[in-house]
Amino acid sequence: MWKHRIFALLMTALAWPAAAQSPADLKPTPPAPAPAASGAEVPAATPAASLTKTDVDAWLDGYLPYALQTGDIAGAVVVVVKDGQVVTQRGFGYADVKEKRPVDPDGTLFRPGSISKLFTWTAVMQQVQAGKLDLDRDVNDYLDYKIPPAFGKPITLRTIMTHTTGFEETAKYLLLTDPKLAKPLGDAMKRWVPTRIYAPGQIPAYSNYGASMAGYIVERVSGEPFAQYIQNHIFTPLGMAHSTFVQPLPEGLAAGMSKGYEVGSKDPQPFEIIDMSPAGALSATGADMARFMIAHLSQGGPLLDPATANQMYANANTPYPGLPSMGLGFYHEDRNGHRVVGHGGDTDLFHSDLHLYLDDGVGLYMSFNSGGREAAAHVLREHLFVDFTDRYFPQAKPDLPTAATAKEHAQVMAGHYISSRGSETNFMRMISLLGEARIVANEDDTITVSSLVNAAKVPKRWREVGPWLWQDGEGKEHLAAVVKDGRVVMFSIGAYAPIIEFVPAPANLNAGWIMPVAAVTMGIVVLTALSWPVVALVRRRYRHNPGITGRPLLLHRATRASTWLVLIFVLGWTVLLSLINSDISVLDGRLDIWMRLMQLVLLATIVGAGASCWNAYDVATRPGASRWGRVWAVLVALSLVFLVWLALNVKLLTPTLDF
Structure with missing residues (x-):
C-alpha cells in the first residue's frame, strides 16, 4: 500500500446509477482479445487443469515451500474459492518463526493492507444503495472539514473510487508503531489535506487519503465509527469472526496475529498501526477472506444487491484501450480472455493480493508475512496470479508480428x-x-x-x-x-x-540532465571542500601568505564553508532517506526536528551561495588573480547556485512539514 508513488487523460464513465441499468448492462465489457494480425501463428492452448482441491493443493505444494525458503519469507496463506465453496485454504511456513507456530488459515490473522479498501468501497456502496450517498455529489457536502477548491471541479465519491481525485501522495503518520500516536479517524483526516495536483477525473493517481476520506464519509452518514460499521454490516453478516479494523487488536484476536517480518531470518517487527484505517487497517484470517470473496462472487451476496455489486465491477475508467479498466474500487486484472477484478495490498511487512474471476465464480487470495530477500514476496505474488490463471484458465497466445511502426x-x-x-x-x-x-x-x-x-x-x-x-x-x-x-x-x-x-x-524534474549536472557540481564542491584544509595546512607548513585580507579573505572563507554546508546537507538527507526506506514508520514525526535542522543548513547554504557569487566577482576582477583561480571561483559559485536551486526545486525548504 505504501511502497510505491506514481501520474493526464480522458475518463470514460461507464458505471451509471443502479436504477438506470439492469445488472447485465452493468457488467464490464469482456476483455478484448490480443490484437489480431494477419498470418499470426496461433499455438494450441494448453488444456486447463482441473480446479479441484487435489490439483490445487498438489500445485501449491510444488510451488510455495521452495519459494518461501529461497525468498526468505516466513509464512503465507493461500485461499481458493469456486462456486460459493472453498476449494482449498492453505497455510505455509510460520506465523511465528521463533516459536515454530505454523500458519493456520482458520486462526492466523494477516494484514491484507490495501485490500482493506475493498471493504471501504463495499461500505460506500451500501450507503449508496441505501440512498444516503450520491457518487457524483461534492464530498464537501458530507464532511465536517473543507476540501479546498481546485481546478474548478469538486471531488466526488466516483473520483475517489477511481483514484482520480488528483491528490498528491501522503506518507506522514500513515503507518505507526506507537499506539499513542494514533488518532480517531476524523482527527487523522484533518491533520493535513494533501494538495490537489491533477484535475478531478483526469489522471489516475492512487490515493490512500482519498480512500480514508471515503471511510470517514461512511462513518459520518451512518453514525457509526468506521471499524464498528464494518463489523456490523460486513463482518457479522458474512460470519467473519476473526477479522477486525480495530488497532491494536482486540484481546480475543491478538493471540492469533501472525508476526510480521522484513525477512523471515530476522526478528519480527512491531504491529503496524494504519492511522488512516479505511485505507489499510484490516486484520483477517484466510478463511474469513474466503467468505468475503464468495460474497462478491455472488453479486454482492448478503452485502449488496446485484445491481449495486455489478456497478462496482463495471468499467468506470479506461485510461488505455487494450489495457484493463478501473471499476468502482475494484480494478480490472483481465487475463486470458477472462474478466478478473481485485486489489493488492502492502504494509511494510505484509504483502497480499485478491483476485476475483467474475464469470467463473473463482477467487484467489494470498498473503505473505514478510517482504523477503530482494522483495521476493512481490515477485512471488505476481507470478502466482499469472501462473494460476495460465494453469486453470489457459489461452492460446498468438505469435504476433512486430508492428511496422x-x-x-x-x-x-x-x-x-x-x-x-x-x-x-x-x-x-x-x-x-x-x-x-x-x-x-x-x-x-x-x-x-x-x-x-x-x-x-x-x-x-x-x-x-x-x-x-x-x-x-x-x-x-x-x-x-x-x-x-x-x-x-x-x-x-x-x-x-x-x-x-x-x-x-x-x-x-528530468533526471536525464539534472543528475549529470548534479554529479559534476557535487564533484566541484567536494574538491573545494577537501582542498580547503589541505591548502591551509600546506600554507602553514611552508609559511606561505596568499596575500588576501579583509573582505576578499572573508568571502573566500565563506565560499569554502558553504561547500562544507552542502556536504553536511547531502549527508544528512542521505541518512534521512535511508531511515525512511528501511522503516516508513519513522515518518511519525520523530524526524521533524532533523528535517528542520537540514532546512537551517540549507538556509545557511543559500547565504553562502550568495557569498560565493560575490567572491567569484571579486576574484574575476582582482588584479593579479590567476586565470585558473578566476575560472575555479566561477565554477564553485555556479555549482553552489545550482545545488541550492535543486534543493529548493525538490521542496527541501518548506514552511510546514506536512507530507
Missing part, C-alpha cells in the same frame, strides 16, 4: 518519466526525481523501461505489436501509451493501468 514509436517513447503517484509540495518530490523511470529505444526496435524488470531484476524488453501497444518477451504483460500530437501523454502496463500512470518528467 516499432522503430518510430520506440524513438517517441524514449525519455524520462515520473509516477502520477507523487508529490509536488514537499520533500517526496525529491523521491520522484530519484525514482524516475527511463525508456530506452533499443537497436532491435524494442524498448526497455528501467523500472519494469523481470524476476532476475533485468529490465524487460517490450515489442510493439499494435498501435502504441507493446508486449513483453513472455507474452504475459502489455504496455500501452497515450500519445497526442506526437508526444507521449502517459504510459502504463496492465498491472498498473487503472491506478498508476507514468508521465513525462517536466524539465525541472
Whole structure:
C-alpha cells in the first residue's frame, strides 16, 4: 500500500446509477482479445487443469515451500474459492518463526493492507444503495472539514473510487508503531489535506487519503465509527469472526496475529498501526477472506444487491484501450480472455493480493508475512496470479508480428518519466526525481523501461505489436501509451493501468540532465571542500601568505564553508532517506526536528551561495588573480547556485512539514 508513488487523460464513465441499468448492462465489457494480425501463428492452448482441491493443493505444494525458503519469507496463506465453496485454504511456513507456530488459515490473522479498501468501497456502496450517498455529489457536502477548491471541479465519491481525485501522495503518520500516536479517524483526516495536483477525473493517481476520506464519509452518514460499521454490516453478516479494523487488536484476536517480518531470518517487527484505517487497517484470517470473496462472487451476496455489486465491477475508467479498466474500487486484472477484478495490498511487512474471476465464480487470495530477500514476496505474488490463471484458465497466445511502426514509436517513447503517484509540495518530490523511470529505444526496435524488470531484476524488453501497444518477451504483460500530437501523454502496463500512470518528467524534474549536472557540481564542491584544509595546512607548513585580507579573505572563507554546508546537507538527507526506506514508520514525526535542522543548513547554504557569487566577482576582477583561480571561483559559485536551486526545486525548504 505504501511502497510505491506514481501520474493526464480522458475518463470514460461507464458505471451509471443502479436504477438506470439492469445488472447485465452493468457488467464490464469482456476483455478484448490480443490484437489480431494477419498470418499470426496461433499455438494450441494448453488444456486447463482441473480446479479441484487435489490439483490445487498438489500445485501449491510444488510451488510455495521452495519459494518461501529461497525468498526468505516466513509464512503465507493461500485461499481458493469456486462456486460459493472453498476449494482449498492453505497455510505455509510460520506465523511465528521463533516459536515454530505454523500458519493456520482458520486462526492466523494477516494484514491484507490495501485490500482493506475493498471493504471501504463495499461500505460506500451500501450507503449508496441505501440512498444516503450520491457518487457524483461534492464530498464537501458530507464532511465536517473543507476540501479546498481546485481546478474548478469538486471531488466526488466516483473520483475517489477511481483514484482520480488528483491528490498528491501522503506518507506522514500513515503507518505507526506507537499506539499513542494514533488518532480517531476524523482527527487523522484533518491533520493535513494533501494538495490537489491533477484535475478531478483526469489522471489516475492512487490515493490512500482519498480512500480514508471515503471511510470517514461512511462513518459520518451512518453514525457509526468506521471499524464498528464494518463489523456490523460486513463482518457479522458474512460470519467473519476473526477479522477486525480495530488497532491494536482486540484481546480475543491478538493471540492469533501472525508476526510480521522484513525477512523471515530476522526478528519480527512491531504491529503496524494504519492511522488512516479505511485505507489499510484490516486484520483477517484466510478463511474469513474466503467468505468475503464468495460474497462478491455472488453479486454482492448478503452485502449488496446485484445491481449495486455489478456497478462496482463495471468499467468506470479506461485510461488505455487494450489495457484493463478501473471499476468502482475494484480494478480490472483481465487475463486470458477472462474478466478478473481485485486489489493488492502492502504494509511494510505484509504483502497480499485478491483476485476475483467474475464469470467463473473463482477467487484467489494470498498473503505473505514478510517482504523477503530482494522483495521476493512481490515477485512471488505476481507470478502466482499469472501462473494460476495460465494453469486453470489457459489461452492460446498468438505469435504476433512486430508492428511496422516499432522503430518510430520506440524513438517517441524514449525519455524520462515520473509516477502520477507523487508529490509536488514537499520533500517526496525529491523521491520522484530519484525514482524516475527511463525508456530506452533499443537497436532491435524494442524498448526497455528501467523500472519494469523481470524476476532476475533485468529490465524487460517490450515489442510493439499494435498501435502504441507493446508486449513483453513472455507474452504475459502489455504496455500501452497515450500519445497526442506526437508526444507521449502517459504510459502504463496492465498491472498498473487503472491506478498508476507514468508521465513525462517536466524539465525541472528530468533526471536525464539534472543528475549529470548534479554529479559534476557535487564533484566541484567536494574538491573545494577537501582542498580547503589541505591548502591551509600546506600554507602553514611552508609559511606561505596568499596575500588576501579583509573582505576578499572573508568571502573566500565563506565560499569554502558553504561547500562544507552542502556536504553536511547531502549527508544528512542521505541518512534521512535511508531511515525512511528501511522503516516508513519513522515518518511519525520523530524526524521533524532533523528535517528542520537540514532546512537551517540549507538556509545557511543559500547565504553562502550568495557569498560565493560575490567572491567569484571579486576574484574575476582582482588584479593579479590567476586565470585558473578566476575560472575555479566561477565554477564553485555556479555549482553552489545550482545545488541550492535543486534543493529548493525538490521542496527541501518548506514552511510546514506536512507530507
